[in-house]
Amino acid sequence: MANSLTRHIPNTVTCLNLFSGCIACVMAFESNYIWAAFFIILGAVFDFFDGMLARVLNAPSPIGKELDSLADDISFGVAPALIVFSLFKDIHYPDFLVGIKEYVPYFAFVIAVFSALRLAKFNIDERQTSSFIGLPTPANALFWASLAVGAYDFLTSPHFNAIYLMLLVILFSGLLVSEIPMFALKFKNLTWKDNKFRFIFLLVCILLLAFLQIAGFAACIVWYILLSLFLKGKQ
Numbered sequence: 666m667a668n669s670l671t672r673h674i675p676n677t678v679t680c681l682n683l684f685s686g687c688i689a690c691v692m693a694f695e696s697n698y699i700w701a702a703f704f705i706i707l708g709a710v711f712d713f714f715d716g717m718l719a720r721v722l723n724a725p726s727p728i729g730k731e732l733d734s735l736a737d738d739i740s741f742g743v744a745p746a747l748i749v750f751s752l753f754k755d756i757h758y759p760d761f762l763v764g765i766k767e768y769v770p771y772f773a774f775v776i777a778v779f780s781a782l783r784l785a786k787f788n789i790d791e792r793q794t795s796s797f798i799g800l801p802t803p804a805n806a807l808f809w810a811s812l813a814v815g816a817y818d819f820l821t822s823p824h825f826n827a828i829y830l831m832l833l834v835i836l837f838s839g840l841l842v843s844e845i846p847m848f849a850l851k852f853k854n855l856t857w858k859d860n861k862f863r864f865i866f867l868l869v870c871i872l873l874l875a876f877l878q879i880a881g882f883a884a885c886i887v888w889y890i891l892l893s894l895f896l897k898g899k900q
Contacts, residue, residue, distance in 0.1 A: 675716070675718045678718060681711045685705075688700075690739065693744055693751055694747050705744050705806050712740070712741075737780075738802075741805065742781055742802060744810075745806040747773070750770045757823055796846055796848050800845075811883040815882070845894065848896065
């Protein structure tokens with residue numbers, strides 16, 4: 666009886682990730698960026714624990730792997746895409762785009778498409794056991810959520826417009842499916858020698874969050890990308 670119950674626990678947690686992602690989508694569509702960000706983060710917490718519980722309880726399942734990807738594309742693909750969709754409605758447009766202003770927001774769903782491609786690629790890529798190839802979808806979702814919350818005033822100011830947002834969508838969608846190696850924050854031990862760049866990453870993140878607050882999370886993702894590029898250049 667215990668085994669029949671425990672084997673369902675990881676998939677239940679994955680479903681909680683999916684449920685959180687659905688709520689995040691609603692919040693994003695209503696331009697409630699704070700709650701959208703909250704439920705994306707909550708989904709990421711569930712996403713972290715479902716795999717760990719599957720290992721601890723020795724309850725891996727083929728359906729769990731598929732369910733995890735489906736949940737992730739909602740929480741970390743569709744939800745951030747809807748955040749950007751709503752942002753496109755709030756920001757300034759250059760004169761030559763005003764005529765198609767009502768159609769431009771749909772460009773945001775490129776994020777959902779490339780997130781699905783990233784997840785599919787991850788599922789069949791045997792190289793991504795201890796690190797990542799391309800930007801992880803939770804990191805991408807956290808970037809957009811924290812940017813919308815922490816930098817909303819700047820994004821809707823005359824200093825920013827739809828062209829810049831489109832370029833950001835293209836850049837981060839490309840990073841999702843790129844071949845850039847990106848390190849994982851997995852500590853096998855706590856020695857400086859083996860984890861120097863991880864400690865440096867976390868220290869800079871603390872400083873970014875202290876100075877930029879919510880927008881600091883978006884800055885941390887940018888810092889993560891830059892540090893990964895630097896480490897790739899040293900290889």
